[in-house]
Amino acid sequence: MREVELGDGDRRVLVVVVDKGEDAVAAVNEVAQRHDIRGARVTAVGGFASADLGYFEREKRDYRTIPVREQVEVLSLLGDIAENEGKPALHVHAVLGRRDGSTVGGHLLHGEVWPTLEVIISEVGASLAKRVDQETGLALLAGTTAP
Amino acid sequence: MREVELGDGDRRVLVVVVDKGEDAVAAVNEVAQRHDIRGARVTAVGGFASADLGYFEREKRDYRTIPVREQVEVLSLLGDIAENEGKPALHVHAVLGRRDGSTVGGHLLHGEVWPTLEVIISEVGASLAKRVDQETGLALLAGTTAP
Amino acid sequence: MREVELGDGDRRVLVVVVDKGEDAVAAVNEVAQRHDIRGARVTAVGGFASADLGYFEREKRDYRTIPVREQVEVLSLLGDIAENEGKPALHVHAVLGRRDGSTVGGHLLHGEVWPTLEVIISEVGASLAKRVDQETGLALLAGTTAP
DSSP: OEEEEEOOTTOOEEEEEEOTTOBHHHHHHHHHHHTTOOSEEEEEEEEEEEEEEEEEETTTTEEEEEEEOSOEEEEEEEEEEEEETTEEEEEEEEEEEOTTSOEEEEEEEEEEEEEEEEEEEEEOSSOEEEEEOTTTOOEEEEEEOOO | OEEEEEOOTTOOEEEEEEOTTOBHHHHHHHHHHHTTOOSEEEEEEEEEEEEEEEEEETTTTEEEEEEEOSOEEEEEEEEEEEEETTEEEEEEEEEEEOTTSOEEEEEEEEEEEEEEEEEEEEEOSSOEEEEEOTTTOOEEEEEEOOO | OEEEEEOOTTOOEEEEEEOTTOBHHHHHHHHHHHTTOOSEEEEEEEEEEEEEEEEEETTTTEEEEEEEOSOEEEEEEEEEEEEETTEEEEEEEEEEEOTTSOEEEEEEEEEEEEEEEEEEEEEOSSOEEEEEOTTTOOEEEEEEOOO
């Protein structure tokens, strides 16, 4: 993984290149933590050799895992970074493309990168705070933290 | 729905959290109108309890409705806000993910949010104007409005 | 194709409207070259009358073409622009939606626009360099160019 931090002030942009064999979620979380990113848009394209996607089941209040065990194009990786309990919290969804063009998607739990993942993280200009939602048990975006 | 407006000048960023039961399209349109957004990129992730997607039929010059009546992940919500007849005009497409990871997508007509939709609206720095295209009857992006 | 360049300094935004019958890839590449874009995020929505998508085959080290020969919604077009051998290099993936809402996706090789494609290109603030990866033969994002 290699990253570059561009610009200064409250709207930095980070470009992250995740390398073969690395986990996309761990890599982006690590970069976000190292650069103290607490409010940003995240987009990426590239490829995965393997991935675990999630679907949130209303009844069980938990994610059902959708395993993807084949080389896929990362057609879209989209989401945000907020702050939860003092640490950056990544929330990204992915649409993956198979050999025949068919797609599979979900909440991104893990993605083993191959041959690359090109990630752009752009700060929104404030810290975005998460708060636990009683009904689902999920930490949902609540707004900005006190200035 | 809660929103925060970040930054000043001609490139504001709005973060909008759409709550359970609200319609995503109505919520974003309302926020865009209240903050006078007339040229922006829109991205979002979250979930819908139900949605209506559209596919534009060339022959009929109208949208065919694709109803989605199940809990889905909003894998990608992407598009723009321009100005049409003096008001903000939202144009967003969505890819939705079912329990088994299969996907369905289209022009977003309605989306009943559950449990959340996290929207980021980033201004491009000018008003984007729409103009009615004679062949399709659609209001398409024409360029910027006169400065 | 019509485009507007917004802002100055090292984070310009380009809004590009690709017209009926034009190829999306050629149009964006031409605009990127004319405006000397060498590091940017790209997003777009719209429609294609026809497209060629690619899936990178690990064994063959080449793209398999997935032809799409029907009117589709461009649900998501996402990627980046970097610099390769002195010229802008576009890397975008697309998710396309059929009449019944089913989707097909891949690396975008060609897309014949109908009725429109609304593209937003936002610079990240530096030139992003590509370098040929020996294992795949692909030009992958390497980082930023020397300042």
